Amino acid sequence: MNNVPSLASKSDVQTLSELRSRLAGPVFVPGDPGYDEERATFNLNTPLTPAVVVGAATAADVQHAVRFAAGNGLAVATRGGGHLQPRTGEGQLLLTLDRMTSVTVDPRASSVRITGSPRWGDITAAAGVHGLAAAHGSSPTVGAVGYLLGGGMSPVLGRPFGYASDHITSIDVVTADGHLRTVTATDDSDLFVALRGSRGNLGVVTGMEFGVFPVATVYGGGLWFAGERLAEVLPAWRDFAATLPDAATTSISVLRLPPLPEIPEPLRGSFTVHVRFTYVGPAADGERLLTPMRALGATVLDTIAEIPYAESGTVHNDPAFPLPYYDRSLGLRELSDATLAALLDLAGPDSGCPLVAVEIRPLGGALDRTPEVPDAVPSRGLPFQFFALGIGGPDTAPLLHSYLATCVDRLTPWADPRSMVNFVSPEEGRTPAELRAVYGADLYDRVVAVKEKYDPDNMFRINHNIVRV
Ligand SMILES: Cc1cc2nc3c(=O)[nH]c(=O)nc-3n(C[C@H](O)[C@H](O)[C@H](O)COP(=O)(O)OP(=O)(O)OC[C@H]3O[C@@H](n4cnc5c(N)ncnc54)[C@H](O)[C@@H]3O)c2cc1C
Incomplete structure (x- = not known):
């Protein structure tokens, strides 16, 4: 207290x-x-x-x-x-x-209506009963509304279908004047556009409706290679990622996992390179696409198989329990040989890296497509997202902050000013000018105009606050 x-x-x-x-x-x-x-x-x-x-x-x-x-x-x-x-x-x-949480699936319309604060696991289970899949993120414990308002990049359905925000059709929101509005592409359309990407800046969302997809199973999981093989795995993975169709998604994370009892063997306490892969389509096609990575040989663990979509949270295996951590993110415009060399220096076997995860997610595919109704997602067209995380309480803050800052500094030569809003960390976007750089000036200023109309006194400021620079 x-x-x-x-x-x-x-x-x-x-x-x-x-x-x-x-x-x-x-x-x-x-x-x-x-x-x-x-x-x-x-x-x-x-x-x-x-x-x-x-x-x-x-x-x-x-x-x-x-x-x-x-x-x-x-x-x-x-x-x-x-x-x-x-x-x-x-x-x-x-x-x-x-x-006030509820989840209602309309299988005929392929849509879900939520109220309150469901977590993605609740929605995935409800939609899965009808063979439908929601474009949730890597972790089923994330809140659906916070994720959807921040763009929402699904590591399974994002490249095939686009940002989850693109598929929102209606939002119930209480604005600063206390009014409950149902906003859509035609009603309070300025608010509808700005809400989808600006998170909690414009009001309190009490309900939403969004599209889901007829995906019952995916071919997916993870390949874990010994961390000592990073120099070999990293370029092979980069070249592999570049060949994938929109229906396939991959990411890579260099993991130094703590020896926690919650982490199963053989990963507990290990140093590994985790290659995630999913394919929305026939398993045999997914298996064929994966051939170059499996050709790298011995893995510590290989979990890639056809799985029910409801189990797609196992692809990343994010922790489901609260932890103390510090994180940083950076949009990247390319993964050149020099970028990979920097990553190897930062996270490789000889780096002394104190971080639990150093991750790259290629974006692209439908994530680059303009949605039918414009939204405020700034990362459309961004090719790669970097993310790194260190676990530890305030006593570890000096070490972790410093190493995370070193990562960002070292990767800055390849940085893109855009970034996924959902990955902007508490350390980032602290000033309006920094946030404006993430959104790009045009989009940011458009959201500011909507903010000033609906929240002139900046009541909703306990977040990455979008205000005039
Ligand atoms: C383990 C982990 C994995 C993740 N994986 C992904 C991923 O794969 N893809 C991705 O895009 N993101 C991912 N994220 C980021 C995540 O989507 C964002 O952090 C998201 O904003 C979290 O939403 P929340 O409701 O859980 O968090 P909260 O902290 O509760 O909310 C986050 C923000 O959303 C706002 N908000 C929440 N609910 C409402 C509401 N009802 N009305 C108005 N504003 C609201 C809050 O005000 C706050 O600003 C991940 C995060 C973690 C920790």
Whole structure:
């Protein structure tokens, strides 16, 4: 409970009791049982420290909370799956939407309607019953709304079908004036365009509808090579990735896994090169495409096989439990021999790298296509995304921050200013100018114009905040 401010004055308490009387869901202040569960984040190094938390049970609760915040001069944070909270929201109001979560699949329309705060695992299971697949990210524990509002790059369905945001058809959002709006390509279309890519900057999303795809199985999994073989695997993988059709996706991560009991043998405590691969199509075709990588010979582990789409979270095997970590990201315009040499220096066997994961994701395919209804996803056309992560609490921050910064500096000669919004770390996008570089000036300024129309007082600022430079 350290460093958590409270709304302690008499008038605040009265206002809070008035708020409580209007809500179907609970209100928590520091010290209340349940406060810590409500503000919990996936990254233990990015705690939320609000003065008040509203556990909304209905969209009307969200409206009351937003009006309460406006009346008390509070900023509003929203916690979905809790995977990316770059600011603490200290002394402000936090909304959680878990109590209003629902997932409804319309198999005839190939669409899903969600309310509240489902995690991708919930949606994948519900859609899978109908042989349908949602374009979720690498981890089933990520919140669907936070992911969809940040572009949403699926490592299985992204290259075949584009950014998940491109497939949103309708958004229910409570804006700073407390109004609940259903925005679409034709209703409040400026907000519809800007929301899909700008995350929590424009309001609190209470519900959404988006398209899903008739994909029941995929050919996919991982090849883990001994880390000592990085110099051999890296160029072979780069050349292999360049040959793949849009239906196939690969990425590579140099892993130094901790000896945690949650990590199965033979990976626990190992230094490996993890090549991920998925193919949406007949398994035999996927197997043929994979031939150059399998030709590299001995692996520590090979899990690539035909799997139900519902198990596609096993391709990356991201941790499902909260951890303390620091991360950095960078868009890359090329993977030249010189880029690979830098990666080898940074993450290879002789590097002394203290990071758990150093990853490259090639994008491309349908991720480069312009969607039917424009959105605010800035990374369209970006060829590669770099991401690195080190696990450790604040005592490790000097070492990990410094190494992560070294990685970014070393790769800067090949950097593209664009980056995947969902990968922009708490250390990045700290100023409007930095964020503007990520979005590109034109797109950023268009989102700013929408922000100034719907949130003129910047109530939704507990995030990578999009404001005029
Ligand atoms: C292990 C891991 C794997 C990942 N893999 C991928 C991947 O493959 N592809 C990819 O694109 N991204 C990936 N991400 C990034 C992830 O998509 C983003 O961090 C996403 O924003 C997390 O959403 P959340 O709801 O879980 O997080 P939260 O921290 O709850 O929310 C993140 C942001 O979204 C906003 N938000 C959440 N819910 C709402 C709402 N209802 N209304 C308004 N704003 C809201 C919040 O205000 C906040 O700004 C990954 C992240 C992790 C930690």
